[in-house]
Each structure stands twice: as structure tokens, then as C-alpha cells.
Amino acid sequence: MEFKENQTIYLQIGDYVCEQILLGRWNEGDRILSVRELGVALEVNPNTVMRSFDFLQSNEIIFNKRGVGYFVEENAKTKIIDYRRKQFLEQELPVIFKTMNLLGMTIEDINVQYNSYLKSIA
Amino acid sequence: MEFKENQTIYLQIGDYVCEQILLGRWNEGDRILSVRELGVALEVNPNTVMRSFDFLQSNEIIFNKRGVGYFVEENAKTKIIDYRRKQFLEQELPVIFKTMNLLGMTIEDINVQYNSYLKSIA
Amino acid sequence: MEFKENQTIYLQIGDYVCEQILLGRWNEGDRILSVRELGVALEVNPNTVMRSFDFLQSNEIIFNKRGVGYFVEENAKTKIIDYRRKQFLEQELPVIFKTMNLLGMTIEDINVQYNSYLKSIA
Amino acid sequence: MEFKENQTIYLQIGDYVCEQILLGRWNEGDRILSVRELGVALEVNPNTVMRSFDFLQSNEIIFNKRGVGYFVEENAKTKIIDYRRKQFLEQELPVIFKTMNLLGMTIEDINVQYNSYLKSIA
DNA sequence: GTGGTCTAGACCACC
DNA sequence: GTGGTCTAGACCACA
Known part of the structure; x- marks a missing residue:
């Protein structure tokens, strides 16, 4: 690994x-x-x-x-997911949003990226 | 600082x-x-x-x-922005998308979060 | 050392x-x-x-x-040798040749010096 | 400059x-x-x-x-040339020769380089 | 034990 | 004044 x-x-x-x-x-x-x-x-x-x-x-x-x-x-699975969701919403997303603003990107740009991401893993 | x-x-x-x-x-x-x-x-x-x-x-x-x-x-400015944008698109976003999928969240959930984020900094 | x-x-x-x-x-x-x-x-x-x-x-x-x-x-060895060789051919030798010309020395003079160098380390 | x-x-x-x-x-x-x-x-x-x-x-x-x-x-010219020649023979050449040996290059390789150098400045 | 970071302080060559 | 290098010593997270 x-x-x-x-x-x-x-x-x-x-x-x-x-x-x-x-x-x-x-x-x-x-x-x-x-x-x-x-x-x-x-x-x-x-x-x-x-x-x-x-x-x-x-x-x-x-x-x-x-x-x-x-x-x-x-309940390990539930715990993991709950923990990760909390982490994601409270820690990661705000940072992402801040970066977006700094770089002058909009939620639309993210949508575009997300669609190409979905294709890439399809 | x-x-x-x-x-x-x-x-x-x-x-x-x-x-x-x-x-x-x-x-x-x-x-x-x-x-x-x-x-x-x-x-x-x-x-x-x-x-x-x-x-x-x-x-x-x-x-x-x-x-x-x-x-x-x-061109320092351009370099900085280019570097950050690249970092964001290639490193950070894919991780975010992967996490979203793992947590069963959709791009709509992100939209909702983003809107409340925008309000919070307004 | x-x-x-x-x-x-x-x-x-x-x-x-x-x-x-x-x-x-x-x-x-x-x-x-x-x-x-x-x-x-x-x-x-x-x-x-x-x-x-x-x-x-x-x-x-x-x-x-x-x-x-x-x-x-x-490949550390190869990298080191490649780097040194490149340095030698592109950086050091041209300077040497330029100096030779400025001083009015020929490649023959270098040969002579080289032979006495070889003897000195033998 | x-x-x-x-x-x-x-x-x-x-x-x-x-x-x-x-x-x-x-x-x-x-x-x-x-x-x-x-x-x-x-x-x-x-x-x-x-x-x-x-x-x-x-x-x-x-x-x-x-x-x-x-x-x-x-006599400035003479002084400069004398100084440089001494510098060249006693300081620079020995280093060059040592490097040549380390890199496994022969005086023949130098000759080749010198000839292409002469062409490059012709 | 390992590397990594930081501080404090000294000294140097250089502009 | 500037950066650059080095030392001594401390503290930390990590393997």
C-alpha cells in the first residue's frame, strides 16, 4: 500500500x-x-x-x-458513516467552499467536474 | 500571526x-x-x-x-492561482466526490450546504 | 572530514x-x-x-x-553520473576551452599537461 | 549583465x-x-x-x-594573462582531469568536444 | 530509535 | 543594511 x-x-x-x-x-x-x-x-x-x-x-x-x-x-458501519458525515459537513466542505471563492469558481463548475467524475468511474 | x-x-x-x-x-x-x-x-x-x-x-x-x-x-500571481486551481481540481475534488459517494450524498446535498454557507458569510 | x-x-x-x-x-x-x-x-x-x-x-x-x-x-548511480557528466560537458568544458583560447593554448598543451598529471597520480 | x-x-x-x-x-x-x-x-x-x-x-x-x-x-595585459595561465594550469586543469577520470572519460573525448566547440564558435 | 521543525544566536560575505 | 550558513539545543510526532 x-x-x-x-x-x-x-x-x-x-x-x-x-x-x-x-x-x-x-x-x-x-x-x-x-x-x-x-x-x-x-x-x-x-x-x-x-x-x-x-x-x-x-x-x-x-x-x-x-x-x-x-x-x-x-454498529461499526453506522458509527463510521456518522463520523465521516459529520467530518465531511463540518470540516471538509467549508474549506472547499472557501477555496472555490478564492479561485473564483462557482457551484456550477463543481457540477461540471462532478459529471466528468461520474463518467470516469463508470 | x-x-x-x-x-x-x-x-x-x-x-x-x-x-x-x-x-x-x-x-x-x-x-x-x-x-x-x-x-x-x-x-x-x-x-x-x-x-x-x-x-x-x-x-x-x-x-x-x-x-x-x-x-x-x-507572473507570480498567475503561477499561484494556477497551482491552487490545479491542486483543487486534481487533488481535492476527487477526494470529495469519493467521500460523497461513500456517504451516499448527492450533488444536490452539496448545493444545499453551499447555499447555507453563502448565507453564513454574507 | x-x-x-x-x-x-x-x-x-x-x-x-x-x-x-x-x-x-x-x-x-x-x-x-x-x-x-x-x-x-x-x-x-x-x-x-x-x-x-x-x-x-x-x-x-x-x-x-x-x-x-x-x-x-x-538508479541513483546513473542519476549521479548523468548529472555530473552533463555538468562537465555543458558547463565546465566550454569555460575551459574559452580560457584556452584567451590564453593562446592549444589542445596539444592540454595533452602535455594531462600526461604529466597521469604520472603524478601513478 | x-x-x-x-x-x-x-x-x-x-x-x-x-x-x-x-x-x-x-x-x-x-x-x-x-x-x-x-x-x-x-x-x-x-x-x-x-x-x-x-x-x-x-x-x-x-x-x-x-x-x-x-x-x-x-603591462596590464601581460599581468592578466600570466595570472590566468598560472590559475589555469595549477588550479583548474587538475580538477578537470580528476573529473574526467571519475566519469571514465579520456583525453580523446576531450578532443572530440574541443573540435565541436571550435565549430560552434566558427 | 528515526526524521522534522523551530528557536536563539553567532558569524560571514556581500551590496 | 541584506541574505546565507552553521551551531547548539530543544521539542515533537512517528515507527
Whole structure:
């Protein structure tokens, strides 16, 4: 896996795990990959993966059974989506709107971009 | 000046200088504040300012006359805007669109948000 | 390590690292000395070493793994040699030839000098 | 006039004046341009030109008549050429030869380059 | 342990 | 006065 430069790796791993949960790779109650396995898979130090799991656990996305592994919490999907939606509306969108104004772009320009985006992933 | 926590100071200073150029405080060919003056103004070490100027110079926003000072490059404004617009279209928007899809939001939802944003800054 | 007076230290460190790579001390993909270690070895402030590494990284000679260290890029050797050769052919040689003409020297004079140089290092 | 980055301006001005003398623009005994005139011509601070003249005077290339101007010394040409030849043989050539070896180039390669150089200026 | 950033202060060459 | 370089030392996030 390739990591972005402007965000710390363990947070990107956290996002990755959430993504996998949303995509249904691991359902609620399922055991996810071990720290070591995921470390190998992502070519990352297990300590770094551990930190991600810590983070996810403190956000009640996963929980730990000692000696067994990490498991997906009940309602994990809902929590992830709620969190992301809040983040998106309150943090990301305002910045985007501000940038739009600075660059002299209108909501119409965004519409155009969005349509070509939809085509690109179709 | 107050600095954000999640981005390094010298980059924020770089943004600040670009902003001042866009706003017309320094026009193309003008000499900008010296490393020391800007350091005092922003309550920051001159070395940190120097690092910003280094960065801006390598991006051809400003240039240096030895023993004289730093000056705004020709076409600096265009370069700044072009860079930001490119960054916005290629880096930020796709991420936004992807997030929208993940969260099941449509372009209409964005419109609604945008309108309330416009009211909030009016 | 002793440094020349007419060139800034961090560039000399950059040259030093390139030299070590060319000599095979560090091969492509290898981790090089840490900022601190090299600072101690060359009796130089770690900040100065960092500046060298910054420079080498921007020239794609080395790259960084956060929290791990700096590593030699693929094709670093080729890049170094290409860069030096280009520098030599386009920058240094024309100056030499111009000086030769100004001083009324011929390519034969250079030959003579070269032969005595070869003897001196034999 | 455009100045190189890796050498200080006043030395480049000194070289420029020597060049003009060698080329016969100013002969021995002639008055050269004033500090102010040359400053304007080269788009440089008169102080900087002054420093060059200081340097040239201390090397007995030019001399000063107070209130009148700077004049080319007797034997200035010879002095310049002797100085440059010495510089060339003892300082520049050895470096060139060392670089050649490092890059795996032979004196033959130099010959080829020289021939194409001769054509380029013909 | 690693790199990265910032400060404070010094010294230099240069304009 | 200007920028440029270097040192010493601190602190931080990260692996």
C-alpha cells in the first residue's frame, strides 16, 4: 500500500480498515487481520498497525479479545458513516467552499467536474 | 500571526506571502519584507522565514537579489492561482466526490450546504 | 572530514554521499547513515546533514521512510553520473576551452599537461 | 549583465574588466569607465563596482588618479594573462582531469568536444 | 530509535 | 543594511 505524505501512516491504516468494513470485507463481529498479518500486507511496522487498532478501538470501531484478536464492533458501519458525515459537513466542505471563492469558481463548475467524475468511474 | 497546528509554520508563511501577493500588497517586481522584518512581524524566527522564502523561490514565486532582498517574480500571481486551481481540481475534488459517494450524498446535498454557507458569510 | 572553504558544507556533504554511493558503500535500496550518525562521523551539526539530505532527496538521489531513515533511490548511480557528466560537458568544458583560447593554448598543451598529471597520480 | 550564482559579483565584474582589457576595449594608460557609469551599465550597485576596482588596483591591473578616474596599468595585459595561465594550469586543469577520470572519460573525448566547440564558435 | 521543525544566536560575505 | 550558513539545543510526532 502507498501512503500519502501529508497524513500520518497509522491514520491512513485506520481509514483503510474502516473502508474494508464499509465494503463488507469484515462484518460486525468478525475477526479482522492480526497486527502482524496486516503489517506484512501493508508493508508496515506492526507497531504502526497496533497504533491504528488502538485508535480504532478508542473510537469503538473494533474491540479486542486478549490472545484472540481484534473484532468488528456492533454498529461499526453506522458509527463510521456518522463520523465521516459529520467530518465531511463540518470540516471538509467549508474549506472547499472557501477555496472555490478564492479561485473564483462557482457551484456550477463543481457540477461540471462532478459529471466528468461520474463518467470516469463508470 | 496565529498558526494552525496541523501544518508546519514555514508552509503557512509561504501561503501567507502568496495571499499577500494575490491581494496586491506586493506586486510583481516589488521587494517583499526582509527575512528579519517578516520574522518580527509574524513573531517567528528569521530562519523559519528564510525556509519559507527558500520554498517560494524554488517554486519561482519570488527571487533573490543578493544583499538586496527578495522580489516577486513576473507572473507570480498567475503561477499561484494556477497551482491552487490545479491542486483543487486534481487533488481535492476527487477526494470529495469519493467521500460523497461513500456517504451516499448527492450533488444536490452539496448545493444545499453551499447555499447555507453563502448565507453564513454574507 | 575536512571541508573546502569556497563551497558550503551541506553541498560538500551531498557530494560526499554521492561519492560513497558511486563507490558502492551504499547500494540502491540501502539505508544510509542517519542524520545524527553522519553528523557525528563528519563532525557536523545534524541540522546541516539534514539540509544535505533534503537537497539529495529533492534531486531524487535518496528517499525517506518516515521514522526509519533515508534510502538510496533506484538508479541513483546513473542519476549521479548523468548529472555530473552533463555538468562537465555543458558547463565546465566550454569555460575551459574559452580560457584556452584567451590564453593562446592549444589542445596539444592540454595533452602535455594531462600526461604529466597521469604520472603524478601513478 | 547576467551573473553566475556560484561566484561573487564583484569578482565577476573584475573578470569582465580584465576581459575588456584583453579584448582591447581599453588599452594601457586609458581611463576606464567610472564606478557610476559601469554600475549603470551592469545594473549593479556602484559600491559593488568600487569593490572590483579596489581588487583590480591591489592586483596592479588598474590605478587611480583621485578625482579623475581609474586607468589601465602598464603591462596590464601581460599581468592578466600570466595570472590566468598560472590559475589555469595549477588550479583548474587538475580538477578537470580528476573529473574526467571519475566519469571514465579520456583525453580523446576531450578532443572530440574541443573540435565541436571550435565549430560552434566558427 | 528515526526524521522534522523551530528557536536563539553567532558569524560571514556581500551590496 | 541584506541574505546565507552553521551551531547548539530543544521539542515533537512517528515507527
